[in-house]
Amino acid sequence: MRSMTCQLPGLLLRATRGCGRIRVDSASRGANREPPFYRHSILSFRFFSSSGSSPSAMAAHVKALTSPYPGSQVKRWPVPPEKVSWSVEWPEYQPVEYTAPSVLAKPPWADLPLSTSGFCPRFNALDGKVQRESFEGTYQVEDSTPRNPAGRTGVTGRGLLGRWGPNHAADPIITRWKRDADGKAVSDPDSGKPVLQFVAIQRKDCGQWAIPGGMVDPGELVTATLRREFCEEALNSLEKDKGEKDTEKKVQDLFSQEPLLVYKGYVDDPRNTDNSWMETQAVNYHDGTGRLLDLLPLEAGDDAGKVTWVDVCSKCSLYASHASFIKLVAEKHDASW
Template sequence: MNSSGLTKDLRICDDYLQFQNHLKDLRKLDDLIINTLNTTVLTATFRSQGSDAAKQCQQLGDQIASRTNYRSELISSCLSHTNDLMAQNETNDNRRKALIFQRRQLQNERNVEEIVRTNTEKILRSIVTTSVHTRAHQSPYVGTKDVQRTAVPDSKVSWKVNWLDYKATEYTASKVLKNPSWADDPDAKKIKGFNEFDGKIDRRSFMGEYEVDDKTNRPRNPAGRTGLSGRGLLGHWGPNHAADPVVTRWAKDQPNSKGKVLEIVLINRKDNNHLALPGGMIDEGENAFVAAKREFLEEAMNSNDDAVVEQIDKLFENADSIYKDYVDDPRNTDNAWMESEAIDAHDETGELTKDLRLEAGDDAAKVKWVQLDRVHNLYASHESMVRIAVKKHGAYEYWHDNQHSSETTVDANNK
């Protein structure tokens, strides 16, 4: 048995017809799971049963991921097995021809599996994102006292659901309408480059191609209706890209009863006091790695000193991108939404971060190292990003204990 719970018996590789039927049966199971997601998660069914919809959705997604990995491993194993048999039958022409044909068929199956994986990931991303599209339904709209979103039932979040009477509240903040350098023209019809690079502005979405309304030329939020049209506090029509640095090291004081615990640099946002990663918007022409370093220097170090910059450069030398997706952000609207790329910069030995002097920047009220030994109720989708880093480094998966922290701010005296 492998990690997916499925038996991988290489004898099946010797009978290609049986092997092909086995793959078809496994793919049919994936279709059934996706159908379950489509017909339950996008309605209020799970919630009415008192269940955690996002958790159940994730569990079903994990089942598909496990089966997808199993199929890929099985195809690769059968290819290796076939190559070994070819090496053993170099003088048997008939047997060798049959093996060459089998190898070609297996290579085709590998290509098919890659297409299936890509398509399934797109479908899952759409379903999961819609199921957790919650912060963009909150009223009043962030930064206002009286801008109320139109109420959107769970069953009508998706644009695929016909809702002829839908009329979202129109709102774009006055500072955005003044057309500052970081914002688009108030008239979406003047934007010509949706779903592509528009000069130095990347208008592509991590979620794939999004729809643009034929009449208004306004893009449609791929996660569905939010009850608010316009751009709210966001500068760009369509995706607004951010970079979030996930800077971690091993906690100095390790609890005896738990696995190895990470600690992470978090800030309190000035606008809402929520704990968050010290990230921010990607500037025009900038990539996520450069933006993540810049934001960390600005929000967690409040410094551009040459020595500090060199220190952070070393920390980010081996950084990895661990998340590129839609963000469940309270600023999102029907026509403008946040997406982020999270950059993981882990200090395995602690040497690169032992002398870091953290200081809150312009958009941060406080900053400190925080132990990831419990849930901290992070801003937007930052919790998802942090959990990916925790799994990547094999650290203690604190969320399984279901112990929520009472800490919503960091201690200003412990920077």
Template sequence: LPLHVKARKETYPNSDVKRFPVPDDKVQWSVDWPEYKPVEFTNPKVLAGPVWADPEIRGPNAPKMKFNRVDGKINRRSHMKPDYEIPDGVPRNPCGRTGMTGRGELGKWGPNHAADPLVTRWKRDAQGKEVVNPVTKKKVLQFIAICRKDSGAWAIPGGMVDAGETVSVTLRREFGEEAMNSLDATPKERKKIEKAVGELFKHGIEVYRGYVDDPRNTDNSWMETIAVNFHDGTGNSVGKFALYAGDDAGAVQWTDIGSDLTLFASHESFIEKVAIRLDAHW
């Protein structure tokens, strides 16, 4: 397992809270470290108990949760094997220490499931000819990236799987919301958007499923995702879509793919898998 890095960044997102510093050689739980004193933090908006958040599970009267199982409409299973550990009834991050206990900004104890739609096309010049990188001699791919309002980082337009939702619905819904602004569309426009996205999203190839090195992760709550590539080989379907940023996206644009990309969380690594799959420039 690669070491998480963003999940150890000192200042926790949207707060002044500082994590307990965790050096590389102390990330793994198997390394004994009695001096480890993680800071406890759960954002007040999570503690307020919105529908997407779990209740407190520590202390007396704590409700029982079906960890490592499907718990009613909530999938508490991890994509990672083996099952995550639950010392003293609290899930433990499978990728190791983060310097923080509690849930931070995340609603669920254990895995918080997301889906990431990776929509790609070949880059073309003004004549419509595919562009080749002069160094690698490989065709250049572009993907639809959004700029996240929370951090200003560029990212895949992904989002959380809602309770009871299937991943294929999450992929379409989040892409519609963040890259086509379906939430602000009239019912008629929304129908059109859903139809176009549905058409494009018929043929997807899964490129990744598992842990995300997300800056919001803690010792007890972490992001996991399924990233699916929807490639428009001819440039005639999505290639022609009008993009409008919406919901938690401040901007949206087709972005050239290459190893110099800096993206939110571990999104570069998902993009790299697509570049390899399509034998594109990286």
């Protein structure tokens, strides 16, 4: 199966009242489905981090300060590193308000504007089937509007994200060892360590390479999301007829093994705003023998421009925080980085 080396191509607030409290009414295709409702998985996750502690560690804002905002000409209010934290007083801060037209069109995966009569989201709680709790713990709610726990972004509103507050995702990291024509594992000439490969897709919205993840549907187990997103984005399962969908069964053994939870928490994502942000569970499924994945026909799905196996290395340029997830996987498997 074809592989690719690690040199990848790049790629005004209005206060209104509702439910007896002050709300903020905000003014591309949405980057997510209906955001997630997490339940306890049937499978137990193994935890891993390079420090040996919890895999959740809030990312510093870098990509969340990207300007202009993705899919628009909206320029973020410039936020210097020392002013990102909400603990730093900054009375001059005047972020731009932006919510994408696709979100304001009221698709089923998006919340209503906070000014909508009768719309009273319960933040920091399970709100019906919408999980508004954060992996990072309790976040602040000011004037009935959630505040990004990682700090300022230079934009308010929801941007491209559907939910006020956390928008949860799941990222399946599918890996195997790189092998030569004779089936022998390939080692990096400098480190002497074996080279790991992972399945990457090229996003259509920005052209960057990424892990083939997505949003968890309401009531869906996170393990089901991981498998579904891989099949849809890397195997193009939605476009296959019933006979071709047998390909999905070939990944059953892979997704039946014990998964490794690499990261669970806030994501430094270019779509983040002061009021809406991405969180994820990045989970590794590794095919140590190569027998489970070698015969799978990778085919880009609707959201992906391309899909291929990519060599894991420190020069990988990936979407959002995906490179940091891949690094953790390489460390876990003692692979070259």
